[in-house]
Amino acid sequence: MQRERRKRGHEASHGDTCEERIIERKKTKRDQEASRNSLVSSIISKKMQIFWLPTEKSRRDYLMSTVTPRQRRMIERMVQLNKTWDKLNEDYLERFGCPDTPVSNRSFVEKPFGYAASDDSLLTSSVVSLALYDGDKMLFACSGVALGRKGRAYPVVSRFVTSKRLVTEFEKNRNRADNLRINVRLHDKESFDGFLGLYDSHIAIVTSFWFANVPPVDLHSHIGWQNDLVAYGRAFSSGILMATSNAPTQLLGADHLIKHDLIPFPCPVTEAGLGGPVINEAGDVVGLSIKVDVDEETTYFLHRVALLARLEYLEKLMPNSTNFREYTLPDGVNSIVPSGFMAHVNYLKSCGYPQPPPLVLEVNGRLLNTFEEDFGQLYGYEDCDSNFYDRSSEEQVWDKLRKKVVTNICRRVVSLSSYDGDVRSFSCTGLLIKWHKTGTPVILTSASLVRSRVDENEIDEKLKIKVLLPPKQVVDGTLELYHSDYNIAVISLQKPLYGIRPEYIFRTAKRPPRVVAIGRGAQDGLLMGTIGKAVKKLAGDKLPCEDLKLSTCKITKVGIGGPLVNIVNGLFAGMNFYGETDVTPYLPRAIIVEVLSGTDLPSHKGMDHATDIMGAATVKKNRWRVPKPYWYHPLFEDRRPLHFYGRQLQ
Structure with a gap:
């Protein structure tokens, strides 16, 4: 009541x-x-x-004023996030993009030369006009000649050779917008886009994915030197074939051709004639117009022998399946970075990645074997901006681990990157451990982090080391110890990391049947995990070290040096290395403990340089090569599988 x-x-x-x-x-x-x-x-x-x-x-x-307070907060947060992304994009372009140079409002004006020539032969049909545009504004125009296709090279493209002057104008007019383009116009006024690729000191190659029905110029015919030569060029706006003729001032003997690539020709052309052919009275191609001296009224052309040699040399440098993994350009040969990709390519260079071969970026080629390739299921952290749900695999990893195990992993697994100046040399994962004598927190990782980029068998102690523990802790690291044969490295921290839980590994532990391979992203610091089993080595397995074991956990390069942990309690079971097969090699915990137990940290003994645990006199028998990044696209495969359509005989 x-x-x-x-x-x-x-x-x-x-x-x-x-x-x-x-x-x-x-x-x-x-x-x-x-x-x-x-x-x-x-x-x-x-x-x-x-x-x-x-x-x-x-x-x-x-x-x-028309929204609720909750909606207002969400909108304000979205606006602030957009401002943050805009600021990051501005900083990105400021660091990696082209200089923000003023753009001229004046368009290029073509100047005619000589006289209008007949345009009814196969040879003159191979002369094209090439124009450089910034948006809709013409910046430069010159000529070029069509080249033939060789072998079974893929993809099927149309190629043209022109003067290097086009490259000079292309680079001179690049700006922050990076919106330049090349337009090719044929003798019948058909036009299409082209891409600048390889070039040397005299010539440049323009390639188009448009199948142009243009007869290629013949550079293999026997040349009979005549007194009069004719220089051709094609105007871009009108499509008119222009020509001018005269006799060379020098005798074009064999000895002269060996010593000199450029031949003076007292018959000046304008910019429209650069890249056009020089022809004798018999209709044979003598060379290609390269540059003009207006004051001396002289055109310099690259004679046929030198032109053919340079074209054959550049042909060997076109990307294909035989040279993708080790693609480099020799001295004297360069490749144009495509318009719109300058900031991206400069960023990749700062990450230590190779410059893409010609045409690979234009067809959306991929850079493989990078440190940004994820593996397994991703695990984020508070205020993480990365949309990692789309990147993560469907494998369920973190829900199968106890909450305490996940927390320990988050606070003891770090990302490491080494730098040679401002260029990244290597990125991998490391584990924070307590040193066996003092309890000092140090990082256990792979010695690949500090191997020389010139010689992988040597350790480069001059590399700068950065340590990342998300969300915002970044400190410098110092190489303390390394073991060349076991590829182990111990890194000390120049400043303390807060909120860490380093693991004490210097005690015995049984090898678990089920394990989890852990890695941490090099850029955003996201955790990666994949579950597998410890398996026995087979007789045919070739490993860089006989003490390595195998697990079925499949990782990428960023997981090198990361811990392999017990799926039950999260205890350290070994350190992962990279293998290109379905199994991953790892160095067992017992071997690591045995190697490190009898060693003191050099910094604790007053030393200011790293120490090789093996000693200088020991013969190093193991080699730890890591696959290098390379560009790839299936269009450039030399041997594609044949596809037969319709009914097939049995």
Whole structure:
């Protein structure tokens, strides 16, 4: 009875019954839901009112007044996030993009030369015009000649050779927008896009994926030197074939051709004639116009023998399946970075990656064997901006581990990167451990982190080391110890990391049947994990060290040096290395403990340099080669499988 009286008194003091308060809360909730659902429709219905507001700020304030407080907070957070991304993009372009040079508003004006020539032969049909554009504005125009296709090279493309002057103008006019393009115009005024690729000191190659029906120029015919030579060029705007003729000032003997590539020709052409052919009276190609000296009224052309030799040399440097993994350009040969890709290529160079071969970026080629390739299921952290759910595999890893195990992994697994100046040399994963004598936190990782980029068998102690523990802790590391044969490295911290849980590994532990390979991303610091089993080595397995064991955990290069842990308790079972097969080699915990137990940290003994645990006199028998990154696209495969369509005989 007393409880009932207190209840009635409480209701009287508040003026409403309990049922009325419940009804009121439900009504308020329905009103809020209706307000959220009608946000878009209310904005649309008042669209004309918004347009009549005088300023952008007043329109924004009006829109914000129509939303709930929760929606306002979400919008403000989204606006702030967009500002952050815009600032990051500006910083990215400022660091890696082209210089923000002023752009001229004046378009290039073609100048004619000589006379209008007949355009009805196969040879003159191979002369094309090439124009450089920034958007819709012409910046430069010159000529070129069509080249033939050799062998079974893929993809099927149209190729043209021209003067290096086109490359000079291309590089000179690059700006922050990086919106340059090449347009090719044929003798019948058909036009299509082209791409600058390889070039040397005199010539450049323009390639197009448009199948142009143009007869290639013949550079293999026997040349009979005549007195008069004719220089051709094609105007881009009108398509008119221009020509001018005269006799060379020098005798074109065999000895002269060996010593000199460029031949002076006292018959000047304009820019429109650069890259055009020089022909004798018999109709044979003598050379290619390269540059012109206006003051001396002389055109210099690259004679046929030198031109053919340079083209054959550049042909060998075109990317294909035989040279993808070790693709490099020799001295004197370069490749143009495609328009729109300069910032991306400069960023890749800062990461230590090779420059893409010609045409690979244009066809969306991929850079393989990078340190940014993920593996397994990803695990984020608070305020992580990465959309890692789309990148993560469908494998369930972290839900199968105990919460305490996951927390320990988050606080003891770090990402490491080594740098040669401002260029990254290597990235991998490391494990924070307690040193056996002092309890000092140090990082156990792979010695591949500090191996020389010139000679993988040597340790480069001059490399700078950066340690990342998300979300925002980045400190410098110092190489303390390394073991060349077991590929072990111990890194000390120049500044302390906070909130860490280093593991004490210097005790015995049984090898677990089920394990988890752990890695941490080099850029965003996301954790990666994949589950597998410890398996026995087979007789045919070739490993860089006989003490290595195998697990079925499949990792990428960023997982090198990362821990292999027990799936039950998360204890350290070994250190992972990289294998290109379905199994991953790892160095067992017992071997690592045996190697490190009898050693002191050099910094604790007052030494200021790293120590090789093996000693200088020991013969190093193991080699730890890591696959290098390379560019790839299936279009450039030399031997594609044949596909037969229709019915096939059995």
